[in-house]
Amino acid sequence: MNDVVVEDWIEETTPFERVYEIIRSTYDPTSASQIADRARVSPTTARKHLRSLVDTGEVTTSQDGQTTLYRRSETGIVTEHAQSLLAERTPEEIASGITELKAQIQNWRDEYGVDSPEELARELDIEDADSESGTLLREWQTTRRNLALAQATLAIAEASRTGHLTGTDTDDDSNSDSSIVV
Incomplete structure (x- = not known):
């Protein structure tokens, strides 16, 4: 510097x-x-x-x-990403994005007959990470990571909304449940 x-x-x-x-x-x-x-x-x-x-x-x-x-820490990284995502998107938009990410992962599972990019890599015996298959593996891994981050973000938003993060929550959660279900 x-x-x-x-x-x-x-x-x-x-x-x-x-x-x-x-x-x-x-x-x-x-x-x-x-x-x-x-x-x-x-x-x-x-x-x-x-x-x-x-x-x-x-x-x-x-x-x-x-x-x-x-x-x-992983927690610090997730928290920072969650705060950033919540500043840019509403919980509803995040929930919609989660649905899209899940659908994409399911499409790959159906298309390739495997449950994970690691399982696909073992089946294909991919050695060249720059190949088309290598690109697919990285995209699947990134999508899976983005899904986990979006789900964590939604959980943080819900905990914040209900006061569970600040300790201001009440035991009266049964009267109104406006949580977002994905």
Whole structure:
């Protein structure tokens, strides 16, 4: 990065914000020292903030000998995607999209006589990922991932709507059920 940009970043953000910004793009296990270098904080400061993020579920850890490695958690990734999707689409639009994704997956299952892209790959013995079959496998895997994210988003929207996420829910859910069924 340009030194001026780095100086501005350091001046305009807190150490926590910098560690959080770095970890949000860290998908491979990375040491606190490496994160500290990138966030322009001390390793001690990075570890402190990373422990807080582990406690909130944003970050997961693993061990490499004596070194604790940190990376973005699956929960954090799903939550971010869900928030983004909910900002762009209504729950009804998401439910409609889920129906379309399920139909596409069912079409592939019917057409190829298998239940998953992995099963199709075993049957075809695909070695060339750039082939037409490889493209189909990647598209099926992406569609399956998008379906899971859309379903999680809808569940988060429903939990938020009913107050289950904030603890403001009531036990009177039986009187009105306007949840979206897919």
